[in-house]
Amino acid sequence: MQFGILVNEGPYSHQASDSAYLFARTALEKGYKVPRVFFYHDGVYNASRLATPPQDDRNVGARWSKLAADHGVDLVVCVAAAQRRGITDGVLGDNFRISGLGQLVEMGIQYDRLVTFGD
Amino acid sequence: MLHIVNKSATDRGSLESCLRMATKGSAVLLIEDAVYAATTGNTAAAKIQAAAADLKIYALGPDLAARGMAGRVLDGVNVVDYGGFVDLVAEHSNCQSWL
Amino acid sequence: MSDMDEMEDGSGIVKKFMFLNRKAPHGTVYALEGLEVVLITAAFDQDVSMVFTDDGVYQLMKGIDSKGIEVKDFSKTYRALDGYDIEKLYVDQASMDARGLTEDDLIVDVTVLAVDEMANLMAEQDVVISF
Numbered sequence: 001m002q003f004g005i006l007v008n009e010g011p012y013s014h015q016a017s018d019s020a021y022l023f024a025r026t027a028l029e030k031g032y033k034v035p036r037v038f039f040y041h042d043g044v045y046n047a048s049r050l051a052t053p054p055q056d057d058r059n060v061g062a063r064w065s066k067l068a069a070d071h072g073v074d075l076v077v078c079v080a081a082a083q084r085r086g087i088t089d090g091v092l093g094d095n096f097r098i099s100g101l102g103q104l105v106e107m108g109i110q111y112d113r114l115v116t117f118g119d
Numbered sequence: 120m121l122h123i124v125n126k127s128a129t130d131r132g133s134l135e136s137c138l139r140m141a142t143k144g145s146a147v148l149l150i151e152d153a154v155y156a157a158t159t160g161n162t163a164a165a166k167i168q169a170a171a172a173d174l175k176i177y178a179l180g181p182d183l184a185a186r187g188m189a190g191r192v193l194d195g196v197n198v199v200d201y202g203g204f205v206d207l208v209a210e211h212s213n214c215q216s217w218l
Numbered sequence: 219m220s221d222m223d224e225m226e227d228g229s230g231i232v233k234k235f236m237f238l239n240r241k242a243p244h245g246t247v248y249a250l251e252g253l254e255v256v257l258i259t260a261a262f263d264q265d266v267s268m269v270f271t272d273d274g275v276y277q278l279m280k281g282i283d284s285k286g287i288e289v290k291d292f293s294k295t296y297r298a299l300d301g302y303d304i305e306k307l308y309v310d311q312a313s314m315d316a317r318g319l320t321e322d323d324l325i326v327d328v329t330v331l332a333v334d335e336m337a338n339l340m341a342e343q344d345v346v347i348s349f
Contacts, residue, residue, distance in 0.1 A: 001209055006347070008218070008248075015151045019125070022181075023208075026201040032209065041251055080254060101258040108345040109231050109262065113208050115123075116216040116347060120341050136240065136272050139312070140337045215238065215346040218248075 002033040004107030008118030010045030011060035012053070017046050020117035021063055028071045035111065036074040037064070038104045039096075041118070044082040047075070049093035061093045068095035076103045120145045121211035125218065127152040128163035133217040138170050146175040148199070148207055154182045158191040171195040179204060233344035234265045239274035240348060243293070244284065249277045250292050252349030257295075260302040267339065268299070270328070271310035275317060278309070278324040296326050310336050 005024055009016040024034045039046050051061050068075050075096045077087060082098055089098060108114050122141050128134040134149075134156055141147055147170070149157050156163035157178040167176055180198045183189045192198055199207065208214055237256050243249040260266050270278060282293040299307070307328045314320065314330065321330060331339065340346060 003205075003208065015125075019150060022201050023204060027205045030202060030205055032205065040255075041247060081251060101255055102262070104255060105235075105259045105262050105264070108235060108259070108347070109229060109233055109264065113214065114345050114347070115208055115214060116218065117125075118216065118218040132272065133240075139333055140271075140340060142337045142341050145341070213341075213343055213346055215340065216348055218240070218348055 001113070002035055002111040003027050004111040004114045005034060005037045006104065006107075006114060006116040006118075007037060007039050007043040007046060008041045008116065010042040011051065013042075014119050016117040016119060017043070017060050017064075018058075020115075021060070021067065023115065023117070024073065025067060028067075028073075034071065034073050036076055036103065036107055038107060039075070039077045040081055040101075040104065042081075042085070043118075044077045044085055044087045047077045047082070047087055047093055047096040047098075048091050050091055065094040065096070078104070121207050121214040122147045123214060123216045124149050124153040124156075125151040125216070128156040128166070129161065134163060134166070137215075137217045138166060138174075141170075141174050143173045144175075146177060146207060146211060148177040148179065148204065149196075150179040150182055150204070152186075154178045154186060154188060157183075157193050157196045158188045159193055160191070164193055167193060168195060177203070177207065232263065232265055234267070234342065235259050236267045236269055236340060236343040236346045238269045238271065238340070238346060238348040239277055240272040242273040242276040243282070244287065244289055248349040249274070250290070252347075253292060253295055255347065255349075256299075256304065257302055260299075260304050266304050267306040267308060267343070268304060269308045269310070269336065269339070271313045271336070273313075273317075275309055275313050275319060275324075278326060278328070279319075280323060280325050282325075293325060299326070308336065308339065 284291040
């Protein structure tokens with residue numbers, strides 16, 4: 001079974017990205033597939049590699065990057081939402097890519113479930 | 120159908136909106152700040168207990184624990200971990216997050 | 219729309235997508251960016267329903283004029299939905315009642331549903347995306 005995940009809020013201000021990450025990691029550990037996570041609205045801020053949280057806190061963006069590296073998850077940032085918010089290719093963390101909203105719709109069409117995390 | 124609520128019922132109306140639209144036999148999972156509604160003494164507790172007659176009510180354990188609420192869960196509410204959250208999504212044909 | 223050239227899913231699968239709008243316009247971005255997803259989904263030839271409940275019904279108010287807050291007025295887009303073959307627009311009766319609104323207050327023709335009808339419609343969807 002394949003899960004698509006939609007993240008609508010940025011890191012730190014809301015728990016959404018943390019909840020989505022724990023859901024995705026657990027699903028993968030249980031043997032489900034999470035082929036793609038789509039970042040929309042302020043969720044595009046998760047993709048910034050410029051974030052430098054304190055050492056004793058989690059690094060939300062880097063954690064997504066590692067999950068993608070370990071499990072081949074496609075981390076897609078909405079181009080329209082990213083352009084509004086100054087997230088460009090030049091600031092993307094590892095394994096994030098910028099693409100269109102069609103990638104979100106495809107998750108709904110092709111995967112068995114779509115789970116949304118937001119505010 | 121699985122309904123996911125993440126807002127405190129004493130702050131926002133999303134739990135109320137969810138319970139209004141949840142059909143008999145569907146499941147409601149409380150995560151993040153929504154878990155407060157599943158604890159004793161909260162003003163939403165009566166709504167949760169009434170709803171539990173027709174719906175299956177779940178609350179995410181790690182979110183309860185993170186808020187000091189693990190020992191105050193209402194009777195009739197099923198506490199699940201992230202593995203249980205994943206299973207609930209898998210078991211139901213669709214889900215809706217009441218953001 | 220900028221993404222119009224990548225609409226090829228190619229699978230031929232048609233799923234029931236419900237877009238559930240529960241937020242008022244302008245206070246947050248969800249109504250505007252939600253509308254963008256709806257338009258793209260229709261371009262994939264999916265079975266799209268748009269639902270307005272809770273404060274989401276305020277998105278459809280006639281007479282919206284956002285010049286004074288210097289924010290893009292996207293309310294006319296709801297009138298253009300027809301052109302994208304998005305014809306299933308539903309509003310929740312109780313949400314309208316709770317806000318003193320009737321169909322005459324809305325910018326587009328909608329189908330008003332009672333709560334149980336709305337609940338059944340939601341339950342039969344393949345994908346529900348809420349903004």
